[in-house]
Amino acid sequence: MPITEHKVVVGATPHAEGDRIMQICNACRYCEGFCAVFPAMARRLTFTEADVSYLANLCHNCGACYYACQYAPPHEFMVNVPRTFAEVRKETYKNYAWPRALGGLYEWNGIATALVTTLAVCAFLIGVMQTVSPGVLWGTHTGAGSFYKVIAHNTMVAIFGAAFLFVVLAFVMGFRRFWADMDENLSDFASGASFGEAMWNVLTLKYLDGGGEGCTYPDEKPSFTRRTFHHFTFYGFMLCFAATSVGTFKHYLLGWIAPYSLGSLTVILGSLGGIGLLIGPVGLLYLKHSADPMLKDKNQRGMDDGFLMLLFLTSLTGFLLLFFRETTWMGMLLTIHLGVVLGLFLMLPYGKFAHAVYRFAALVRFAIERRRPNTNASFD
Ligand code: SF4
Ligand code: SF4
Structure with a gap:
């Protein structure tokens, strides 16, 4: 039977799941060259809700990191960056909608x-x-x-x-x-x-x-x-x-x-x-x-x-x-x-x-961050 679910913590919010997965990815860093998400992630040791929204909006849902991931389902870590970030993006759109x-x-x-x-x-x-x-x-x-x-x-x-x-x-x-x-x-x-x-x-x-x-x-x-x-x-x-x-x-x-x-x-x-x-x-x-x-x-x-x-x-x-x-x-x-x-x-x-709108904003921020010194460089 194909695997279609990935949540480890049943009922976890998309942002909480995004935080959990980014902690794993930040220790692994195998996908660092795939896209803008991983270099942006590597500049952080912890992930606030705004950080997770930012990283999710950098993600283009290309799937590369999912297929390359040794921790993707059926591994018990159940890492699925593209789907989790798709869920986070929808929360971003909802949270920042005007009028609310x-x-x-x-x-x-x-x-x-x-x-x-x-x-x-x-x-x-x-x-x-x-x-x-x-x-x-x-x-x-x-x-x-x-x-x-x-x-x-x-x-x-x-x-x-x-x-x-x-x-x-x-x-x-x-x-x-x-x-x-x-x-x-x-x-x-x-x-x-x-x-x-x-x-x-x-x-x-x-x-x-x-x-x-x-x-x-x-x-x-x-x-x-x-x-x-x-x-x-x-x-x-x-x-x-x-x-x-x-x-x-x-x-x-x-x-x-x-x-x-x-x-x-x-x-x-x-x-x-x-x-x-x-x-x-x-x-x-x-x-x-x-x-x-x-x-x-x-x-x-x-x-x-x-x-x-x-x-x-x-x-x-x-x-x-x-x-x-x-x-x-x-x-x-x-x-x-x-x-x-x-x-x-x-x-x-x-x-x-x-x-x-949000992906462009995230890409501008990524370009800004790339021009700043990486304060977590010692962890690279
Ligand atoms: S998606 Fe998987 S392989 Fe890629 S950095 Fe995250 S944990 Fe590592
Ligand atoms: S699915 Fe998203 S995070 Fe993963 S490699 Fe593609 S763009 Fe990057």
């Missing part, structure tokens, strides 16, 4: 994502049906401003501007508390070299290269598949964001009104990003479902799946809108697409996207 009361959404994130997105789509549908006639909704509109005949530009700006500000505020508040708990100064976060190093590690997904051979995910065989699909997803998201920014620039500074031509920079960026968001999330979903269960926290399946499916749906509805924007389906497709995008926005601070 919404931290509970991480516990039932899959259902919450489906519910919020459905409600957002319904709200857009009801809003449109209340404000425009069926003739306008199902009419054929072409040329500049055709979208705004169905939903006024100012209405879109008000809804998405408010949602965007809320998302930014939620992440800034969470980040500030996380950073303060690690006893770091805000001024150090923005220091050029450390920030630049962390940014480079994010852009290249350095810690999913397994030291050059690829990471051991979804199984023991090293591969770059996960990093490739993550790149599709990440850069797809960034290209879509760039397309929206270019569109905003054109609207307000050049007075060019959407929709834009197929050859325009906005549509090219959005289409390339959309392709990334079709390929990346499907690939990551496949890998997640075929991954070794020992690496995963099964309670986070809804959160992982919900976020990836929402990214996929955002891209799919965007492409449908692009293909059918000069037909009678434009009004309905625009309404559904905006509802899905709003659902994605509203759930960003309470789902898988949170890993981007």
